[in-house]
Amino acid sequence: xxxxxxxxxxxxxxxxxxxxxxxISLTRLTPARILVLFVTVGVVLTALGLYEPLVELAGAGxxxxxxGFGYALGKGAMEGAMEKGILGAFTGGITATAGGVAAAILxxxxxxxxxxxxxxx
Amino acid sequence: xxxxxxxxPQEQRYQQQVKEKMPRSKTLPQCLRAFVVGGLICCIGQAxxxxxxxxxxLDPDGVAALTAIVMVFLGATLTGLGVYDKIGAWAGAGSVxxxxxxxxxxxxxxxxxxxxxxxxxxxxxxxxxxxxxxVYGIGASVVVGLITCLLAG
Numbered sequence: 001x002x003x004x005x006x007x008x009x010x011x012x013x014x015x016x017x018x019x020x021x022x023x024i025s026l027t028r029l030t031p032a033r034i035l036v037l038f039v040t041v042g043v044v045l046t047a048l049g050l051y052e053p054l055v056e057l058a059g060a061g062x063x064x065x066x067x068g069f070g071y072a073l074g075k076g077a078m079e080g081a082m083e084k085g086i087l088g089a090f091t092g093g094i095t096a097t098a099g100g101v102a103a104a105i106l107x108x109x110x111x112x113x114x115x116x117x118x119x120x121x
Numbered sequence: 122x123x124x125x126x127x128x129x130p131q132e133q134r135y136q137q138q139v140k141e142k143m144p145r146s147k148t149l150p151q152c153l154r155a156f157v158v159g160g161l162i163c164c165i166g167q168a169x170x171x172x173x174x175x176x177x178x179l180d181p182d183g184v185a186a187l188t189a190i191v192m193v194f195l196g197a198t199l200t201g202l203g204v205y206d207k208i209g210a211w212a213g214a215g216s217v218x219x220x221x222x223x224x225x226x227x228x229x230x231x232x233x234x235x236x237x238x239x240x241x242x243x244x245x246x247x248x249x250x251x252x253x254x255x256v257y258g259i260g261a262s263v264v265v266g267l268i269t270c271l272l273a274g
Contacts (some may be wrong), residue, residue, distance in 0.1 A: 002171065013163025013219070014156035020214035020270055021155035025148045031217045032250045033191050035226060038218060039258035047265040060166030064192060065159070066217045066254070072185060073258050077266030081130050084271060089266025096182070098219065100189030104227055104251065107194050111201035112231030118203035119178060 005059055014066040015053035035066055042070020047078065072096045130135040151213050158208065158215030166192055166219075189220060196221030228248035 016073040020038065029037070051071045053061040062068050073093040079087045080092020094101070128136070169191045173184040196219075199205040205225050209216040216222050227247045234246040248255075 005171070009163045009167035010160035012161030013166075015184045017159025017215045018152045020159075020218040021152045022148070024214050024217075025151055031214075031222070032253065034214065034217055035223060035250060036257050037256050040261050043261035043265055047268070049230075057180045058163075060170050060188060061160075061163040063170075063218055064166035065224060066220060067180045067218075069189075069220060069223065069254075070258055070261070072189075073262035074265050077262040078260040078269045081269035082224060082268040085168065085259050086267065086270050089270050090263055092266055093262030096185075097189070099186030100193055101255070102141070103190040103193040104197070104224055105247070107197035108224060108227035108231060108247050108251075110243065111228045112235060112247065113239070115203075115228075116230060116235070117202035117229075117232045117269050118206070 008058040009061035009064075012054060012061035013064055014061075016062075016067060037075070039065040039070040042067035043074040044070075046071045046074030069097065069100065089116075125222060134197050155215035155218075156213060160215075162192075162215070162221055165195070192220045193224045196224030197228050200225045201232070205235040223251065223254065226254075237271035 018040075020034050023034060023037075024031065037055070042051060050074075051062065055068070055071060063071065073096065075087055076096025080088030080090075080093070080095065082088070084091070088100040130148050142196070144244040169188045173187040177183075177187070179187060180200065196205060199208070199221070205221070208220075209225070214227070222265050227250070230249045231243045234242040236242060237246075239255045
């Protein structure tokens, strides 16, 4: 059912962000460290088979947060390893995330060139 | 290390006051805002997924790639327009943790350092935060892939 997909995407996606907020508020981790931490945790949880059920339940609620980027990397590497062995272990992760990374580079560059920073009040 | 000593009643009273005034009580509203904004961003992602699945009839890999590309585009463009930082000031981690925040972390420093040139300014600074994310993320994925090889082999 379509609306339940959105409900779970909202709840799980929001909850993952709350974990990040708690880390920022209570431990004073900087956002940069949060991003690195979340991607790495996503890879590890995927390897342990713990993240896949979350993706099945919440869809974008689990794939849009940066842990989902880690999930795509980890899943890609594992599938690559099963299909093509050691070579696949190297190529699988980047292959699975190539679209997002290429988009980040192209759109990131274009936006940085076109726009200038807004003066902060 | 500070030496332990008995605090005077005055100091204790002062510290009590500091504790009451400290912004610790902000944590709950911060978490609520992060929850709402993070949840809404994921709902936009879910709408893109539904569009890819139902309208474009993409396979699961295609849906994942489409969602990532669209969300990154939105995050990068809203950052360029100066909108994302305003959302971020209110939403905290709600704007950092989604992949739109990853795009934001690329555009922000790149814009900021444009005056140092298009190569060592813009292009190099794109990866001040994204670089470490890719190093640890991709590095971990290769390790996981190699372990999978060992276990399967």
